[in-house]
Amino acid sequence: NAGVTQTPKFQVLKTGQSMTLQCAQDMNHNSMYWYRQDPGMGLRLIYYSASEGTTDKGEVPNGYNVSRLNKREFSLRLESAAPSQTSVYFCASSFATGQNTEAFFGQGTRLTVV
Amino acid sequence: RKEVEQDPGPFNVPEGATVAFNCTYSNSASQSFFWYRQDCRKEPKLLMSVYSSGNEDGRFTAQLNRASQYISLLIRDSKLSDSATYLCVVTLNTGGFKTIFGAGTRLFVKA
Numbered sequence: 001n002a003g004v005t006q007t008p009k010f011q012v013l014k015t016g017q018s019m020t021l022q023c024a025q026d027m028n029h030n031s032m033y034w035y036r037q038d039p040g041m042g043l044r045l046i047y048y049s050a051s052e053g054t055t056d057k058g059e060v061p062n063g064y065n066v067s068r069l070n071k072r073e074f075s076l077r078l079e080s081a082a083p084s085q086t087s088v089y090f091c092a093s094s095f096a097t098g099q100n101t102e103a104f105f106g107q108g109t110r111l112t113v114v
Numbered sequence: 115r116k117e118v119e120q121d122p123g124p125f126n127v128p129e130g131a132t133v134a135f136n137c138t139y140s141n142s143a144s145q146s147f148f149w150y151r152q153d154c155r156k157e158p159k160l161l162m163s164v165y166s167s168g169n170e171d172g173r174f175t176a177q178l179n180r181a182s183q184y185i186s187l188l189i190r191d192s193k194l195s196d197s198a199t200y201l202c203v204v205t206l207n208t209g210g211f212k213t214i215f216g217a218g219t220r221l222f223v224k225a
Contacts, residue, residue, distance in 0.1 A: 031211050042201065042217030043158070050210035058212070090157055096211035101146045103203070103213045105157035 002026050006091050006106035013081040013113045021076040021109050023091030030096040032074035033058075033103065034066060036087040043090065049074055050096060081113045115140055117214045120202050124220035131192045135219050137185040137202030147178055149187045150201040152218065158201055161187075192223045 004025045013019055025032065030051050035043040035058075045058030049068040063085060065077045074093075078085060088110050092103040120137045127133050135149075147164035162169065164176040164185055175188040185202055202216035 031213070033213060035215070043215040045212065045214065048210070048212045050212070054210065056210050056212070088155075092213070094205075094211075094213060096207065101205050101211075101213075102148050102160045102163065103158075105159070107157055 004091055004093055004104050004106040006089075006109050008109060009107065010110050011112070013078075013111065015082060015113060017081050018077065018079050019081065020078075021089055021091070021111075022073070023075065023106060024073045025093040025104070026072065027093060027104065028071070029093035029104075030071075031094045032068065033092045033094075034064070034074070034076045035090045035092065036060065036085075037090060037108075038087050046076065046089075081111075083113045085111065086113045087111060116217075117141060117206075118202055118204050118216040120200075120216040121219045122217075124222055126222045126224065127192055129192055129194060129223055129225055131223075132188065132190045133192055133221060134189075135187040135200050135202070135221075137187075137216055139183050139185070139202075139204045139214075141204070141206055141208070142180075142183065143208055144183075144204045144206055146205040147185050148203040149174075149176055149185075150203055150215070152199045152201055154198075158215070161200070189221075192221075194223050194225060197221055197223045 033048045034046040047066040091106040094103040149161040150158040152158040168177040199218040
């Protein structure tokens with residue numbers, strides 16, 4: 001019963017490097033999300049995908065790209081990492097309709113850009 | 115204006131106290147409402163859903179006022195283990211379903 005799985009759990013990048021954060025869910029959820037959380041701050045939505053094949057910008061999309069590869073997987077890419085992108089990144093998923101639309105989270109990726 | 119706003123906190127309360135968290139949301143088309151709990155350096159986890167009729171789970175009571183676009187969480191008889199950040203959460207389906215989190219309110223319960 002894996003739920004939402006994120007990889008990697010930790011990453012250190014140099015400024016300008018690129019990387020992709022992976023996320024997969026096994027709950028047959030329609031919607032998937034990427035959030036970032038800076039120290040002492042709340043969750044801010046980067047991008048979301050309401051269904052397979054669709055993606056939309058959230059509150060803080062600049063510097064990121066996403067791919068909804070299939071229903072299970074939603075990846076987040078940093079093309080040229082900047083120190084301002086140092087944060088904890090959470091992937092989440094949920095159903096979009098019905099009674100149970102609460103979001104379930106992965107354990108987070110702690111990213112440091114130096 | 116942020117889509118979901120919460121009391122900034124932190125709240126520092128003694129064990130046994132009753133504490134109330136408030137939250138407002140800006141979009142009247144918001145569909146579902148939740149309270150999440152987040153422990154330090156951990157992922158958020160669902161605490162409880164919030165229904166128009168109000169709902170209770172042990173020491174926790176959540177209420178929703180759609181007319182005022184207001185959500186509350188009441189914790190009675192606070193325990194040390196209640197120390198965490200409490201996040202107000204709203205879902206929207208406006209051209210795509212999404213889940214919006216408030217910034218959270220930090221609670222410290224002290225012996």
